[in-house]
Amino acid sequence: MNFGKFKRTLGLTLASVAALGLVATSVAPAQAATTTITWLTDNTPSATKAAQGIVAAFQKANPNIKVTLTTRPDGAEGDNVVKTKLATKTMENVFTYNSGALLAALNPSRTLVDLKNEAFMSSVLPSFQSAVTSKGSVVGVPFGTAMGGGIYYNIPAFKAAGIKGTPKTWNQLISAARKLKANGVDAICGTFADSWTAQLFVLADYHNVQTVNPRFAADFTANKIKLAKNPAALKGFQRLEQVKRLGLYNSDANTATYNDGIARIASGKCGMYPMLTFATSAIPVANQKDVGFMAQPGDSATSYGLTTWMPAAAYISATTTGAKLTASKKLLAFIASKAGTDAYAKANGYEGPFLVTNQSKAPASVPRATKDLAALVSGKTTPALEFLSAVKGPNLPSILVQIASGQVSAVEGAKLYDKDVVAQARQLGLRGW
């Protein structure tokens, strides 16, 4: 190609691009100002279904706004997608992501739009607002329902083993597990191939920790507490160790997966499965009447209560401005409204209470575990530690698998985790580390 021709072609191209631009700007106002915004959500079936339901209902109510939904991977890979998009300023207008400890790593006061003064924030419950507050900015609305961390139990298996009621103390739980084992079922389901599932006995024990030590979260964040030396916090680690030592896990616990765990608690192949209640919708409908849910009991029956998890939140990226910002705020207001929770529950099934003041009511027939959760939420509850402290070490799942597979003791594991959180605290630049 000779250079002269290249220059001509380039000139022509530039001219036509400029002309197109002119056309675009002159046409835009004539189109009744339809604003298109983008929304990035994770690709788990429940999040995708719920987001699609909300988008459909929102567009019906706001014909001038079009929402384009895209998905990203879940888990650690998804964390990196979100961080990279925010850092390179290529994030969608609206995106959904965890609330609590993981939010701090997004540098929210700089990368997200502060919603503190928006009218719709008054309908978001204060307990959720504190999970999306960072350096004085309140940056998200709840996308999903409150969850509990506790133990699913198979009701027919409990009956067959002659267990009456549900355990209200840890010792009652152990004796129930022994009865289950004597009756020939796997007492407690371990699914450590998905190592995150090993965390429940420790994370869901936090209600019991805070009952003993109300200032725990603040002291832990300030590096004044080491888990290995704190008897209350160490208990969760010791519970894991005890269950392993008594042989109450299934023999293939190290290679079983989360999906195996769901199938086994549904069929009664195992009697108890420590898990978060988001799993209820994964239990086959035919088995939902057989699976109940209880909080993780502590040492005393009088303080029996539930450790709760906050749902993910919808955020607006700081790169969003002008008409798109107005439209994005409208979408968030919709998500936090009764109509938004109706759309969520319709698309995904009712999973539990939402975290907004005016919300969808529970339908007449819900799974047994969802009913149990609702009853527990109205009793004593404590948010999980990750919603009270930004300090969460990344190796907790693997360390707990080490304990649950008998490679290290509870105290050694807690010591390892104490070391593990140091890197996290330093990365966040927290004081006192």
Place this chain on the structure above:
Amino acid sequence: MKNKLAKTHLRTYPLLFVLPIGVIFGTLYLFPTVTSFYYSTQRWSLFDTQFVGLENFATFFQDPFLLGGMINTFIYAFLTSGLKVVVGMLLGVVLMSSIRFRALLRNLVFFPVLVSTIGVGITFQELMKPQTGLLHEALSVFGITEMGLLGDPATALYAVIAVDVWKGVGLATVIFIAGMATIPAEYYEAAKLDGVSAIQNFRHIVLPLLRPATNTVIILSLIGGLKSFDLIWAMTGGGPGFASDVMASLIYKQYTSGFYGLSTAGNVVMFVMILILVLPLNRYLSKREVEV
């Protein structure tokens, strides 16, 4: 003057051929490698960086799981490398001899090299699963652990090593076959006249003249083993606990936890470690090569 120009031309002319690959190498390998030295001294959150000196390296070396990971890395690298040499050479000898279905067998041995590592990992994970896995059921005749090969902290790493060798030995075999094909027939004929046995033949002709091929296999599989990650990640995720974690998987976990500076420092450490190990080894091995 003209002569001088021609000389410059002669000197720069070959460079033009190197330029395209040079640009690709520079942008995709050299630039990231050099910048990684910079980022290893930063606390990097993707949003901003802050100079922290050698703190990342200090944190990296204080990692309580590093020592176990390093030991596993060496076990993994030396075992896979050694097994690939031994098994690959035996297969090479067998596949050079005039046996039936030689072409078919050569293809079968090489086939696993072409399959996706992640695919192989997931397949063997299922095969080794207790209660449902075919391989587990077959091996349970010999009384292997109820936890499954991948579920038992004592066997998980070795189960992955076995699969790595199965998958990679085809390449070693091909290198050995190529090496044996370059040995001139005269040596064998001369040996035949002297009446040597098959074992002496192998010991005194094949083995020494195969040294360049052996060295290639050792170096390639050792480097591959030292930085191996994908198969381990697909089969065990480093577990149970940290039982099959190697340096690369530890670094990957730091990266996914958002410790970008720290994981970059880890990569720099691994880079230097592989250099320190492989460069002298390579020099030592090349010295012992003999000319055909």
